[in-house]
């Protein structure tokens with residue numbers, strides 16, 4: 120009977136990306152077959168709901184195909200596994216709650232204020248799960264994505280929610296940069312013991328923002344490694360954000376990288392048009408400023424890179440409107456945002472794309488512009504051409520010119536090739552996404 124499940128898994132492995140497979144399917148455990156139902160178990164109710172909502176069809180399809188008859192999925196939450204609880208003599212409730220709030224939280228960064236779309240659905244759901252059941256869902260939760268996409272917002276929302284449910288919980292929100300500064304200060308002042316108490320013993324939830332900046336900071340990484348172990352071992356929740364996946368962070372100790380992979384890794388992508396519209400509407404409502412649909416759509420179409428820019432544009436518009444006492448018409452919006460437009464047109468150019476692609480693949484810009492036919496060069500070159508087409512207003516001939524005077528047909532076929540491969544090449548997608556994340560930073 121288990122063979123049925125193993126075979127079904129093999130089919131699914133061929134259908135979904137490797138990342139999805141290891142995140143959603145590997146944790147499922149076969150329990151038994153009960154008539155037409157295949158019963159599986161999983162440790163976490165959040166996980167169960169997520170899998171049922173998103174992968175029921177995939178699972179039932181694969182199981183039915185293997186069994187040769189219609190099978191249905193029954194997914195249960197396993198009895199709480201008796202995880203070894205490390206009893207630490209921690210003064211929880213009696214702890215002085217009067218410690219000054221060293222890391223003030225933004226009062227607007229709440230779950231209620233966070234607009235959920237396909238781009239951030241998983242990160243949002245996982246953050247909520249962690250906030251509702253700290254250290255009982257995923258530990259650590261690792262959220263990555265480009266700048267201005269809501270990572271810090273989610274971290275603060277988790278903090279607000281946990282505090283609201285239990286004010287005695289000691290939550291430490293800190294950026295990796297600030298953590299680094301504190302390590303340095305503590306070494307200089309020889310107050311490392313205080314530092315350790317603060318982050319290891321007097322902390323119930325650690326929310327660390329932008330861990331990618333730990334790259335190359337060996338002493339801080341070591342300190343963080345021990346902090347991580349102490350907290351994780353004592354079943355304290357850890358949530359991390361980063362602009363890269365753990366694999367992509369360079370100069371990171373292997374033991375930290377592997378710990379980042381222990382829990383759930385989830386990404387936030389740039390929002391699609393509909394989500395951007397919803398964000399503008401939500402924000403305009405909060406500020407009590409009526410915006411016509413026309414202007415809302417205009418904004419959402421104009422600014423697509425990230426939410427911070429979108430909010431920036433909106434704020435700008437509001438400031439102009441109140442200053443000039445003019446109603447916000449579409450023409451007014453175009454005038455008010457003109458220099459944002461100009462500025463943006465300048466920011467992403469053929470040159471800057473070539474530089475970023477060259478950096479990413481560790482090749483020379485001159486090679487991208489040249490004619491060498493080595494695959495290690497033609498591959499980045501095609502990607503660079505594709506990105507120029509996607510992110511600048513340049514025509515095929517002028518892109519060709521920017522690449523050392525190549526014919527427009529060369530550019531067209533490079534773009535086509537990349538587009539076609541994108542459909543089923545997950546590695547290529549990841550590569551391109553990671554280069555695009557550089558644009559907005």
Ligand code: ADP
Nearest residue numbers: 232233234266267268269270271272398426427
């Ligand atoms: P990051 O930490 O990923 O760079 P932030 O969390 O600072 O991004 O978000 C930038 C701004 O965009 C913040 O003002 C945040 O409130 C807002 N924002 C981002 N995503 C959303 C969203 N899905 N819904 C509402 N506001 C959002």
Ligand code: MG
Nearest residue numbers: 270271272328
């Ligand atoms: Mg941030």
